[in-house]
Amino acid sequence: MALLETIGLVKRFGGLTAVDHLDLQVNEGEICGLIGPNGSGKTTVLNVITGIYKNDGGKVIFNGKEIHILTPHEICEHGIARTFQNIRVLGSQTVYDNVRLGLHIQTKSDLFNIIFNTKQVREENERIRKIIEEALDIVGLRKEKNEITKNLPYGKQKVLEIARAIVAKPKLLLLDEPAAGLNTAETENLMEIVRNIRKRGISILLIEHEMAFVGGLTDKVYVINYGKKIAEGTFNEIKKNPSVIQVYLGTKGDE
Amino acid sequence: MGKIFDTIKNNILIVIALLLALIPVIGVPSYQFYIIERGLQNAIIVISLVILLGYTGQLSLGHAGLLATGAYTYGILVVSYNVNPWIAFLIAPIFTALIGALLGIPSFKLTGPFLVVTTIALGEIVRILILNWEKLTGGPYGLTGITSIISNSKLMFYLILIIVYFISVATSRLSVSKIGLAFKAIKEDEVAAEVMGVDVKRYKLLAFTISSFLAGLSGAIFASLTGYLNPDSFTFADSATFLLMTVLGGMSSVPGAILSSLAVTALPEILRFMARSRMVIYSLVLLLIIRYSKQLSSVKISKFFLKKKNKEDLVVGGGE
Amino acid sequence: MSLATLIQLIFQGLNMGLIYALAALGISLIWNASGLFNFSQGDLLTIGGYIMLTFFSFLSLPYPVAFLITIVIMGIAGYLLSKGYFYPMFQQNFNPQIILIGTVALSVFIRNSVLLTWGPNAKTYTNPFGSKPLALFGVNLMPHYFWNIVIVAVLVLALQMFLKGTVIGIAMRAVAQKPVAASLMGVKVGQMISLTFLLSTGLAAISGILIAPIIPLTPEMGGLLAIKAFAAALIGGLGSFGGALVGGIIIGIAEVFFATLVTSTYKDVFIFAVLIAFLMIRPGGIFRADISEKV
Numbered sequence A: 001m002a003l004l005e006t007i008g009l010v011k012r013f014g015g016l017t018a019v020d021h022l023d024l025q026v027n028e029g030e031i032c033g034l035i036g037p038n039g040s041g042k043t044t045v046l047n048v049i050t051g052i053y054k055n056d057g058g059k060v061i062f063n064g065k066e067i068h069i070l071t072p073h074e075i076c077e078h079g080i081a082r083t084f085q086n087i088r089v090l091g092s093q094t095v096y097d098n099v100r101l102g103l104h105i106q107t108k109s110d111l112f113n114i115i116f117n118t119k120q121v122r123e124e125n126e127r128i129r130k131i132i133e134e135a136l137d138i139v140g141l142r143k144e145k146n147e148i149t150k151n152l153p154y155g156k157q158k159v160l161e162i163a164r165a166i167v168a169k170p171k172l173l174l175l176d177e178p179a180a181g182l183n184t185a186e187t188e189n190l191m192e193i194v195r196n197i198r199k200r201g202i203s204i205l206l207i208e209h210e211m212a213f214v215g216g217l218t219d220k221v222y223v224i225n226y227g228k229k230i231a232e233g234t235f236n237e238i239k240k241n242p243s244v245i246q247v248y249l250g251t252k253g254d255e
Numbered sequence B: 001m002g003k004i005f006d007t008i009k010n011n012i013l014i015v016i017a018l019l020l021a022l023i024p025v026i027g028v029p030s031y032q033f034y035i036i037e038r039g040l041q042n043a044i045i046v047i048s049l050v051i052l053l054g055y056t057g058q059l060s061l062g063h064a065g066l067l068a069t070g071a072y073t074y075g076i077l078v079v080s081y082n083v084n085p086w087i088a089f090l091i092a093p094i095f096t097a098l099i100g101a102l103l104g105i106p107s108f109k110l111t112g113p114f115l116v117v118t119t120i121a122l123g124e125i126v127r128i129l130i131l132n133w134e135k136l137t138g139g140p141y142g143l144t145g146i147t148s149i150i151s152n153s154k155l156m157f158y159l160i161l162i163i164v165y166f167i168s169v170a171t172s173r174l175s176v177s178k179i180g181l182a183f184k185a186i187k188e189d190e191v192a193a194e195v196m197g198v199d200v201k202r203y204k205l206l207a208f209t210i211s212s213f214l215a216g217l218s219g220a221i222f223a224s225l226t227g228y229l230n231p232d233s234f235t236f237a238d239s240a241t242f243l244l245m246t247v248l249g250g251m252s253s254v255p256g257a258i259l260s261s262l263a264v265t266a267l268p269e270i271l272r273f274m275a276r277s278r279m280v281i282y283s284l285v286l287l288l289i290i291r292y293s294k295q296l297s298s299v300k301i302s303k304f305f306l307k308k309k310n311k312e313d314l315v316v317g318g319g320e
Numbered sequence C: 001m002s003l004a005t006l007i008q009l010i011f012q013g014l015n016m017g018l019i020y021a022l023a024a025l026g027i028s029l030i031w032n033a034s035g036l037f038n039f040s041q042g043d044l045l046t047i048g049g050y051i052m053l054t055f056f057s058f059l060s061l062p063y064p065v066a067f068l069i070t071i072v073i074m075g076i077a078g079y080l081l082s083k084g085y086f087y088p089m090f091q092q093n094f095n096p097q098i099i100l101i102g103t104v105a106l107s108v109f110i111r112n113s114v115l116l117t118w119g120p121n122a123k124t125y126t127n128p129f130g131s132k133p134l135a136l137f138g139v140n141l142m143p144h145y146f147w148n149i150v151i152v153a154v155l156v157l158a159l160q161m162f163l164k165g166t167v168i169g170i171a172m173r174a175v176a177q178k179p180v181a182a183s184l185m186g187v188k189v190g191q192m193i194s195l196t197f198l199l200s201t202g203l204a205a206i207s208g209i210l211i212a213p214i215i216p217l218t219p220e221m222g223g224l225l226a227i228k229a230f231a232a233a234l235i236g237g238l239g240s241f242g243g244a245l246v247g248g249i250i251i252g253i254a255e256v257f258f259a260t261l262v263t264s265t266y267k268d269v270f271i272f273a274v275l276i277a278f279l280m281i282r283p284g285g286i287f288r289a290d291i292s293e294k295v
């Protein structure tokens, strides 16, 4: 059984059908790619999976549960974390606190314990400190731990968002154009980070335009256009698919 | 390292508290003494706005209504129902917190001016109800003969001081906690907060509830200090003043909130020599402070505390 | 309810409603131009009323002259307020919440200034349109009902023509709709925002003048009126010209009917409750529904 499955997923904005009866499957341990031209509905798929938008039809099943009826924070609790195409970090907080936000659901301190700064709170702070530092090591931001986030360069803010997502201990990680805006060295580094995350047993669904990135990482790729699936298979298979070449690779012309 | 900064931070609050604790000892004239008490009582409602506005980013212009709720709850219980003042003092903030939770519900859907207008409207509704529910509240004639929690004025002062101190420490701890971080995440990016597992509605409700509890507490102390309540003390202008005190204190600094409450409460009294024009001068000063808040921030006391606090934030995360 | 009372109430409600509408229009104009919600609009209305009192009643100038002088003074004040106070804060990228709080501080400042200048007691002046009701259709209607309707109608048409038909008006709307594009095309954004403030305070002043025959002037009158104007702007749809008018009229008429049919004591509570309910159900108002964010 797939870890994540969308069945006949539909999302409309007014007259526009942004996601059109889409069937996707992400299996445990897999890295799946979701590609398609700009405006084809990729981000909308992630927004529906994470509950930011309510779907207008179909189902999202995660770990055997229907999650399209849940709110975003409940979906997070079920084990899905994500990053955003336009980074959404807390600019005026420190790098450390941004990652700490990812630990929200695992932090148990309540108002009473916090106000009286009980042993429970102090021990928990110590425990999460280790987790945060480990995550910062994975993405290479240990040195920037105490910096105010908005002062970091774009590339570092992007991987910070990944660190924030993985401390939530998700079963599935959704990445929306993680390599966009990164230079070659940063992209290489990012591929390494993504492989590393998979090794930790986290499955990944990623949206990306950078074909080397998709080719180098994914086990399976879905291609969508106008919200409809037009192909699926390994990267090498879909690369040869004529309809894909026509709508996507053809127009991009960079493969 | 963390411990050291922690101590420094707590020391700032302790220093303020100790200086204030000297006041009854040196013997300040009774009116000035009263003003300082009022300043501390205002500090509580300003801290309540620090939590709501400074941390969570929710702007309320209805806090005078919450102050009134706390004050009248205390007053009515004590005067009309002969409830023991201490018990009334406990009930008032709890009841206000319940009312305030209602104030939080619109924040699920509304932001910016939409929410602010809602809070103004709710504050006015409270005031109009007080004004017209004469049997219970005394209406425009006010509610008189409210007994204080403690009749000895020096002991009362120390009670207020201890409450303010405790609230300050608790709020600072809240600020660096999981809850404080969730509040700040909501302020900066609700979508990111929600996606990272923060139940945004629940936390907004929590922020409004905590804030209202403190506003109600401030109200009960107000009733206890003045012994007399009148709807004119709880207008939009009062809500505005609390907001301005919060801004002046740096929005998210607890020591800043205390100092600005004391300063702004005393300002009209310091300007007393200007007689009738003092309120104009006072509001003009507030206007100018807002206009030059960016330039002022380099020298502003509040900024000093904010910097401290930020460092502290980092350190709770564990110093190297 | 007899037909006569019905007509009477509709006229009364329409009158208050148009006054709310003018103030709401000012709020919407500034909101469009700068994204600022002006919480001092009610107090600008108050001070307009008092300036009118000074010129018309104390200095005994003819009504139209006093009317014009008041609008000019208030317009200039609004322009300077933007130039000297609000626009610099936009330019220096202040936290929008702080600028909003600036309008709150302004409201407190105006209230105290009015109190200092004109004293705390309620002030009225002789109704320039006469206080003898006209008997029409068997109903007693005050002459200012008609005058107010005519004045507001003329004003709204003139404003529409100005915004749609003149170079400055078009530039102002361009700034409101696409500030970056407008500034690239050479429109002086700061100037246009300041002109919007001028229009907005002018509108507030006119509401303050027109309200005088209906309710007496007091330094705090702006408080309640402001919330009604906010309600009008929000229910109509913040930023919508027609919305402000429709919203104002709805509030005015709802208020008068509630006061007469239910109780006048809680008419304000009723209006505020309607506002809150409306915002919860349709936060975008009648004419502009989209305040959601794209992720």
Ligand SMILES: Nc1ncnc2c1ncn2[C@@H]1O[C@H](COP(=O)(O)OP(=O)(O)O)[C@@H](O)[C@H]1O
Binding pocket: A013, A016, A018, A036, A037, A038, A039, A040, A041, A042, A043, A044, A045, C293, C294, C295
């Ligand atoms: N919140 C929204 N409201 C209206 N239309 C939207 C919204 N979000 C996305 N769309 C539209 O849906 C389509 C798909 O957008 P998106 O999912 O962002 O595409 P992609 O991520 O593949 O570039 C686009 O036409 C876009 O304009």
Ligand SMILES: [Mg+2]
Binding pocket: A042, A043, A044, A085
């Ligand atoms: Mg996208």
